[in-house]
Amino acid sequence: MRSYVVYTRVSTEDQGKSGLGLEAQQRDISIYLDKFSEMPYRIIGTFQDIESGGNNDRPELAKALALVRKTGAELLIAKLDRLSRKVSFIAGLMDDPKVKLRVASMPFADKFQLHIYAALAEQERTFISERTKAALKMAKERGKVLxxxxxxxxxxxxxxxxxxxxxxxxxxxxxxxxxxxxxxxxxxxxxxxxxxxxxxxxxxxxxxxxxxxxxxxx
Structure with missing residues (x-):
């Protein structure tokens, strides 16, 4: 029987955004279990953090990973950025032979594909940050009152x-x-x-x- 440890994460700013809130994550996980998971299955643990994705020292994530390593269950998350926003952290977990990772929104993705996706997502976030800074600088140069x-x-x-x-x-x-x-x-x-x-x-x-x-x- 396939075993899962479910992990969700929200931050204060994420909770109000479509696709990132707790309800949306639970929906995606339910879809994966109903439509894509091997049957039968069981959920042996559910953990949730309210922390920034940039902070990888999260107590509930630590408990979830400990249970995964102990039991051999798969860590089931809704989206890859719910695990972390840092590609180095995600890559480290994927290299851990005792951690099996399953992303509900990408049910057939292998480790290589997940690694590539994490790297592209981090690159996009860096670009968005730089674009925001550039826009503010241009507004200031035009004399716009902020x-x-x-x-x-x-x-x-x-x-x-x-x-x-x-x-x-x-x-x-x-x-x-x-x-x-x-x-x-x-x-x-x-x-x-x-x-x-x-x-x-x-x-x-x-x-x-x-x-x-x-x-x-x-």
Whole structure:
């Protein structure tokens, strides 16, 4: 029987983008399992990080890889950039004989194809970054006033923070009694998920997210 360890990753900025959010990743993984996976199969572990793709020191990814190496299961991800945005990191994992990688959106890709795709994606991101810098430089040289953009961004950020504070206050009405009952952060996150209470982005709760709500309310 084929075994999988499922790994998903979202960052704060990714969660609102089409194709990168948690729901989209779960959809792609479900499509792969239903249409492309060897049958029967089993999922022996599910892990999720809320971290930047540029940070490869992620606790849940480390747990997922440890389980893959221990059991011989395949690491199943929705898209290659959910694993990492750095081709060197991806290449290192593909060279690891104890890590089997499966990308849902590229169900038939082999290691060589995945390596090429990762390299091209990194090259594209570098070009986009340089193009953005060049555009800002040209705007500045033309005398374009950029301060208005910054002011609008600041106002939007304040509104976002105020909304987050209101949501945290409401959530603490549930979290506080659980804290007083001696529940751990992981137990509180499971309770919120079991009650069908979504995060502000519509995803599942983790211990880290619960901790952030508590810190915000304080």
């Amino acid at each position: 301060g208005g953009m910054r002011d609008a961004t600041m106002k939007r950020n304040v509104a976002i923070q105020e909304k987050a504070n209101r949501e945290a206050a409401k959530l603490m009405e549930i979290i506080s009694p659980l804290q007083q009952a001696g529940k751990t952060l992981s137990e509180i996150s499971r309770t919120l998920n079991n009650q069908g209470i979504p995060t502000s982005r519509g995803g599942l709760w983790t211990a880290k997210q619960v901790s952030r709500v508590i810190e915000r309310s304080a």
